[in-house]
Amino acid sequence: MAINWFKYSAPTTFYPLAGKLIPWFAVSSAILFAIGLYIGFVVAPADATQGEFYRIIFIHVPSSIISMLLYMVMAGYAALGLIFNTRLSSMMASAIAPTGALFAFISLWTGALWGKPMWGAWWVWDARLTSELILLFLYLGFISLHASIDDPRRADRASALLAIVGSVNVPIIYFSVKWWNTLHQGSTIKYSGTSMHVAMQQAMFTMLAACWLYAIVIALTRVRSIILDREKNTKWINELDEVRS
Amino acid sequence: MLEVSNLACSRGDHRLFSGLSFALYPGQIMQIQGANGSGKTSLLRTLCGFITPDEGKISWCGADVCDLDEDYFAQMMYLGHLNAIKDELSALENLRISAGLSGIELSEKDAVAALRRMGLKGRERLPTKVLSQGQRRRVALARLLVNDAPLWILDEPLAALDVGAVALIGELIAEHLARQGMVIFTTHQPLIVAGMEMRSLSLS
Amino acid sequence: MLEVSNLACSRGDHRLFSGLSFALYPGQIMQIQGANGSGKTSLLRTLCGFITPDEGKISWCGADVCDLDEDYFAQMMYLGHLNAIKDELSALENLRISAGLSGIELSEKDAVAALRRMGLKGRERLPTKVLSQGQRRRVALARLLVNDAPLWILDEPLAALDVGAVALIGELIAEHLARQGMVIFTTHQPLIVAGMEMRSLSLS
Amino acid sequence: MSLDIWMRENPLTYVWIGSYAVAFAIFAVEIAMVVHKRKITLQQVRLMREASEED
Amino acid sequence: MKKLSLLSLLILVVRRDLVLAMRRRADVLTTLIFFVMVVSLFPLGVGPEIDMLRKMAPGVLWVAALLASMLSLGRLFSADYLDGTLEQMLLAPQSLSVLVLGKMASHWMVSGLPLVLLTPVLGLQFDMSVPAIGVLMLTLLLGTPVLSMVGAIGAALTLGLRGGGVLLSLLVLPLCIPVLIFGTGAVQAVTSGLNVSAHLSLMGALLVLALVFTPWVTAQALRISME
Amino acid sequence: MKKLSLLSLLILVVRRDLVLAMRRRADVLTTLIFFVMVVSLFPLGVGPEIDMLRKMAPGVLWVAALLASMLSLGRLFSADYLDGTLEQMLLAPQSLSVLVLGKMASHWMVSGLPLVLLTPVLGLQFDMSVPAIGVLMLTLLLGTPVLSMVGAIGAALTLGLRGGGVLLSLLVLPLCIPVLIFGTGAVQAVTSGLNVSAHLSLMGALLVLALVFTPWVTAQALRISME
Numbered sequence A: 001m002a003i004n005w006f007k008y009s010a011p012t013t014f015y016p017l018a019g020k021l022i023p024w025f026a027v028s029s030a031i032l033f034a035i036g037l038y039i040g041f042v043v044a045p046a047d048a049t050q051g052e053f054y055r056i057i058f059i060h061v062p063s064s065i066i067s068m069l070l071y072m073v074m075a076g077y078a079a080l081g082l083i084f085n086t087r088l089s090s091m092m093a094s095a096i097a098p099t100g101a102l103f104a105f106i107s108l109w110t111g112a113l114w115g116k117p118m119w120g121a122w123w124v125w126d127a128r129l130t131s132e133l134i135l136l137f138l139y140l141g142f143i144s145l146h147a148s149i150d151d152p153r154r155a156d157r158a159s160a161l162l163a164i165v166g167s168v169n170v171p172i173i174y175f176s177v178k179w180w181n182t183l184h185q186g187s188t189i190k191y192s193g194t195s196m197h198v199a200m201q202q203a204m205f206t207m208l209a210a211c212w213l214y215a216i217v218i219a220l221t222r223v224r225s226i227i228l229d230r231e232k233n234t235k236w237i238n239e240l241d242e243v244r245s
Numbered sequence B, C: 001m002l003e004v005s006n007l008a009c010s011r012g013d014h015r016l017f018s019g020l021s022f023a024l025y026p027g028q029i030m031q032i033q034g035a036n037g038s039g040k041t042s043l044l045r046t047l048c049g050f051i052t053p054d055e056g057k058i059s060w061c062g063a064d065v066c067d068l069d070e071d072y073f074a075q076m077m078y079l080g081h082l083n084a085i086k087d088e089l090s091a092l093e094n095l096r097i098s099a100g101l102s103g104i105e106l107s108e109k110d111a112v113a114a115l116r117r118m119g120l121k122g123r124e125r126l127p128t129k130v131l132s133q134g135q136r137r138r139v140a141l142a143r144l145l146v147n148d149a150p151l152w153i154l155d156e157p158l159a160a161l162d163v164g165a166v167a168l169i170g171e172l173i174a175e176h177l178a179r180q181g182m183v184i185f186t187t188h189q190p191l192i193v194a195g196m197e198m199r200s201l202s203l204s
Numbered sequence D: 001m002s003l004d005i006w007m008r009e010n011p012l013t014y015v016w017i018g019s020y021a022v023a024f025a026i027f028a029v030e031i032a033m034v035v036h037k038r039k040i041t042l043q044q045v046r047l048m049r050e051a052s053e054e055d
Numbered sequence E, F: 001m002k003k004l005s006l007l008s009l010l011i012l013v014v015r016r017d018l019v020l021a022m023r024r025r026a027d028v029l030t031t032l033i034f035f036v037m038v039v040s041l042f043p044l045g046v047g048p049e050i051d052m053l054r055k056m057a058p059g060v061l062w063v064a065a066l067l068a069s070m071l072s073l074g075r076l077f078s079a080d081y082l083d084g085t086l087e088q089m090l091l092a093p094q095s096l097s098v099l100v101l102g103k104m105a106s107h108w109m110v111s112g113l114p115l116v117l118l119t120p121v122l123g124l125q126f127d128m129s130v131p132a133i134g135v136l137m138l139t140l141l142l143g144t145p146v147l148s149m150v151g152a153i154g155a156a157l158t159l160g161l162r163g164g165g166v167l168l169s170l171l172v173l174p175l176c177i178p179v180l181i182f183g184t185g186a187v188q189a190v191t192s193g194l195n196v197s198a199h200l201s202l203m204g205a206l207l208v209l210a211l212v213f214t215p216w217v218t219a220q221a222l223r224i225s226m227e
C-alpha cells in the first residue's frame, strides 16, 4: 500500500491516472447536479417562513462548506509539499486555490442574494459573513503570492508556509469575528432553526456531493496543466501522445 | 573534512551540474573554475545550505550538513559577491557587528588591529559609504582575520582588489591552510598561495 | 556630424574627464577605451543627453543638441547596458513595440526578417523570459536592423554574445558605415570591422 | 424599491437568475479557463519540443 | 518603414501597457484586492452599526481608492526603469509627454477603472442608497484619473529611491486632498438632497487641469530622475 | 574571542537596528507622517460631525496604524537582503529565530512605539475622552508588536518580489484582523462603560502566541526566500 501511495505521488504516474479519472468524476458531478436541482426545485416544498427564497440554500450551503473544506485540503497538501518535498502535493495545492476562492465567492454572492429578501440588506457585518470574506482574502493572498514568485520551487514553499499560517489563524479569526459582532448588538440574525424536510436534506447533500466532485474535476484538470508546464523539459512529457501529435 | 558526493543542482529549468563528487581534507585548497553562468556561485551557495541540491549529499566530518545545521555554520565562513556591510556604519562597527552575528564577541582593539592589517589604517571610523569599492571589499575580508572557522568558502574574493591586497589574501589563505584550515573559492584572476598545491574543479 | 568640444563630466564628487574634444564625420567609427569606472558609460550617456555635462558643448550638424532635442533623438539610436526588452512579451512584440516608440511602424514581416537575420529563427514568438542571455541581447540588437538613424551609440554591444554574433555585429556596423552612418561604441572585447579605420579615445 | 417588489412577485426567478445562473456561469467560466489553460500549455510544450528538435 | 502619428503612438503605448498588465495579472489584482480589503477593514474597526457605516462610506471608499492608487503608482515607471525601456522612451523622437500620457491612461484603466467598477458592490456592503452610489461612482470616475496623473509626477520623482513607497505617498497625498474633498462632498450633497453639479464641475475642471499640465511635468521629472 | 550568549546576541541585533534607524532618520519619520496623514484624511472625507468622528476614532486610528506598519514592514528585511547581510545572518551559528526576534523588536520600537506615543494628540483631534485614549494606547501598545511580528512573516515571504508592498499588505492584513477587532473592541467597551479586561487579556494572549511562534516561522520563511 505504501508503495502504491508513493507511486501515485509521482507526476509520471499521476498524470495519466488523473486523465483517466476526470471523465468519470465529471459525468457523475453533472448527474448529481441534475438530481440535486430536481429535488431542490421540484420535489422539496416551499418553506413555511421563507417561501421560495430558501431554495438558495441548495447552492449556498454546499459552496460555503466546500470553500472552507478546500482551504483545509489546500493547506494540508501545501504542508505535505513543504515537509516531504513532494512536488505533486505543492502542485495540487496551487491547483485547488482558485477553485476554493471561486466557491468562497459563490458563497458570498448567494448569501448576499439571500440576505436581501430575508434581512432587507445585501450585506450585514455578521460574524459568518465576515469570516467568509476573510477566507476569500486568504485564498487571494495565497494565489497572489504564488503568482508573484517566478521560481516555481520557491513559490510552492513560500505559499505553503502562508497557507499553514493562515490555517492556524482561521479559528482565531472566526472566534474574534464572532465575538466582535455579538458585543454590541444582540443577535439580529437567526437562521430558521426548524427541522429540515427530508427532501431538502436530500437536495442539499446531493448538491454538496456534486460540488465536491466538480471541485475534484477542476483541480485534477488544472493540476495536469501544471504538471505539463513544470515538467516540460523532461523526457516523459515529450513522449506523451497529446504532445507528440 | 568536507565531502560532496554525486551532487546535482538546477536553477529554473536549467540543470547546472550533476554527478559532482569531491572531498576536501584539512590543509587543502580548491578552486572552482568555469565560464560566467556555469554555476560556480550556485555550487558555493549549495555548499552553504542556501540551495537544496536536487540530488546528492554534502557531509561535514561524516555527518550530513542538513542534519548538522547550526553546528555546521559554526565551522564555516562564507564570503559572497555582496560585501554584507552597511553604508551607514563605520568599518569598525561593521566588523564588530558581523563578528557578533557569527557568535564572537570582538574587542575594539582586536577589530582595529584586523582592519589595520587589511590596510585600512586611519579609516576605521569613517562611514563605509565614503570608502572606495576596494576598501569596502577589504572591510568584508577583514572578517577572515577575526574568525576561527576551519572552512572558508569564498566567492570571488579578489574582485575589486589591487595587487597589494591580492598578495595579502594569498598570505592569509596560506596561514589558514598551515593551521589545517580548508579553503574553497572561485576567481577569474590568478591567485598564488605560497607552497600549496592548488586543486581545481571545472564546471562546464 | 557629431562634434564634441571641451567636454567635462563628473559623478558625485568625482571628476571623470574634462577638456574632451573630438568630431565624428559620416562614415567614421570610434571606440571609447578605459578601465572599469573610468567613465565610458557616462560619456555615452552624456552624448545621449541623459547627463548634462559640467562644461563643454555637444553639437549635431552645427547645432547644440540641447536645442535640437527631439530632432536629435530622431537621428540617433542608443543601446545601453540594459536590453530594454520586456520578459513578458515575445521577441517579435518587443521589436515591433520598440520600433514604434522610436516612431517607426514596423510590419510583422520585416520584424520577423530582422529577427531571423539575428539568428532567432523559430524563437520569434516565445516570451523572451525563456531565452538565454545571449539571445536576449540579440533581440535588443535587432533594433539596429530596423532603424534608419545615422548615429549609433552602442555601450558594450558585444556583451554576452558568442563568436558568430560578434562577427554579425561587425558586418552590420560595416554596412552602416558604408551607408555614411556614424558609430561610437565601447567594448572590452576586440571588434573587427572590415575595411574601416578604427579611431579610439582613451579615458584614464 | 422596484427590485424589492419584483423580487417578492417572482421569487423563483429571482432565486434562479440571482444564485443558480450566476453560480453555474462561474462554473462555466472556470471550466472554460481550465480547458483553455490546458490547450495553451500543450501548445507551449509542443513549441518547446519543436524548438529543441531543431537544434 | 512608415512614421507614426502622435495619436497612433498614444494608442501603441496604451496597448503595450495593457498587454503587459494582462500578462502580469497578479499585479493588477493585488491593487484591487488591497482596495477591497482596506474598505472591509473599516467596519471591523468601527463596528457593525449600519447607520454610521452608511455615513462613513464615501469617505472610506475615497480614502481607500487614494491609498490603493498611491501604492500601485510605485510600479508605474519602475519596471520600465529597471529593464532600460524608460531610457529608450526618453530618447523617442516624438513627444515624451504623449508617451507619459499613454502610460497614465493605461495605469488608470488598470488600477483606477476597476476600483470604480467595484464601488457598487462595496457601497452595498455599507448599505448606501442607489443614487449615492451613482454619484460616488461618478466622482471616482472623474477623480481617479487625476490621482493617476498627479501620482505619476511623484512616481517619476521617486524613481529608484530607497523607501520610495512611503515617500511617494508623502509627496502625492497632500496634492490629492482637493479631489478627495470634492469627491466626498458630492456624495454628501446628494444624500442631503442638495445639488451636486457644482462639485462635479469642479472635479471636471481639476481633471482638465491635470490632463493639460501633468504629462509635461511628469516628462520633466523623468528627465531629472534619469540623469 | 568570547562566544556570545543568546541574550547578548538579541541585544546586539536590537542595538544595531536602532543605530541604523537613527542614521536613516527619514525612513522612520515617513512612517509616522503617513500615519498622521491617513488619520487626518478621514475627517476630510467623512465630514466634520464631531459625534461621528468620536465614534469612528478608534477604528480609524487602528486602521491607520495597521496600514502604516504594513508599509514600513517592506523595509524590515530588504536592506539586509540587498547588501548581503541577511545571507550572513542565515549562516549565523546561533538561533536564527533569536536574530529575527531582535529585528522584530527594533522594528516595533522604531515604527510601532512612536505611533502609540502620537495617539493622544490624534485622539484629541477626534474629541475622544481621556479614558478612551488611555485604553486605545494600551491596546496599541499590546497590538502593534503583534502587527510587527505577523507582518515580519509576510515581509520574509515577499522578500525581493515585484510589487512587494501591496502584496505584503494583501498577505498580512487578513491575519491581523483579530488584533484590530480586539483593539477597537476594548475602546468601544470602555466608552460604553463595560469591562475591558477580557479584551486586553485576549490581546495579551495573541501577543504571547505571536512571540512564541512568529520568530520561528519567519526564520523558515527567510530560508525559503533566500534559496
Ligand code: HEM
Residues within 6 Å of the ligand: A057, A060, A061, A064, A065, A107, A108, A109, A110, A111, A112, A113, A114, A115, A116, A118, A123, A128, A129, A130, A132, A133, A191, A192
Ligand atoms: C453574504 C452572505 C452570507 C455568507 C458569506 C454566508 C456564509 C455562510 C457560511 C460560511 C456557511 C457555512 C456554515 C457552516 O457550515 O457551519 C453558511 C451556512 C448557512 N447559511 Fe449563510 N451566509 C450568508 C448569508 C446567508 C443568508 C442571508 C441566509 C438565510 C437567511 C443564510 C443561511 C444559511 C444557512 C441556513 C446555512 C446552513 C446552516 C448551518 O449549517 O449552520 N446565509 N453561510
Ligand SMILES: Nc1ncnc2c1ncn2[C@@H]1O[C@H](COP(=O)(O)OP(=O)(O)OP(=O)(O)O)[C@@H](O)[C@H]1O
Residues within 6 Å of the ligand: A151, B011, B012, B013, B014, B016, B034, B035, B036, B037, B038, B039, B040, B041, B042, B043
Ligand atoms: N534564481 C534563479 N532562477 C533561475 N536561474 C538562475 C537563478 N539563479 C541563477 N540562475 C542561472 O543559473 C546559472 C548559474 O548561475 P551562477 O550564478 O551560479 O553562475 P556563476 O558560474 O557564478 O557565474 P559568474 O562567473 O558570472 O559569477 C546562470 O545561467 C543563471 O542565469
Ligand SMILES: Nc1ncnc2c1ncn2[C@@H]1O[C@H](COP(=O)(O)OP(=O)(O)OP(=O)(O)O)[C@@H](O)[C@H]1O
Residues within 6 Å of the ligand: C011, C012, C013, C014, C016, C034, C035, C036, C037, C038, C039, C040, C041, C042, C043
Ligand atoms: N550616479 C552616480 N553617482 C556617483 N557616482 C557615480 C554615479 N554613476 C556612476 N558613478 C561613478 O562614476 C564612475 C564612472 O562610471 P561609468 O559607469 O561611466 O564607468 P565605465 O567606464 O562605463 O565602467 P565599465 O567599464 O564598468 O562600464 C564610476 O567610478 C562610478 O562609481
Ligand SMILES: [Mg+2]
Residues within 6 Å of the ligand: B040, B041, B042
Ligand atoms: Mg558567480
Ligand SMILES: [Mg+2]
Residues within 6 Å of the ligand: C040, C041, C042, C155
Ligand atoms: Mg560602462
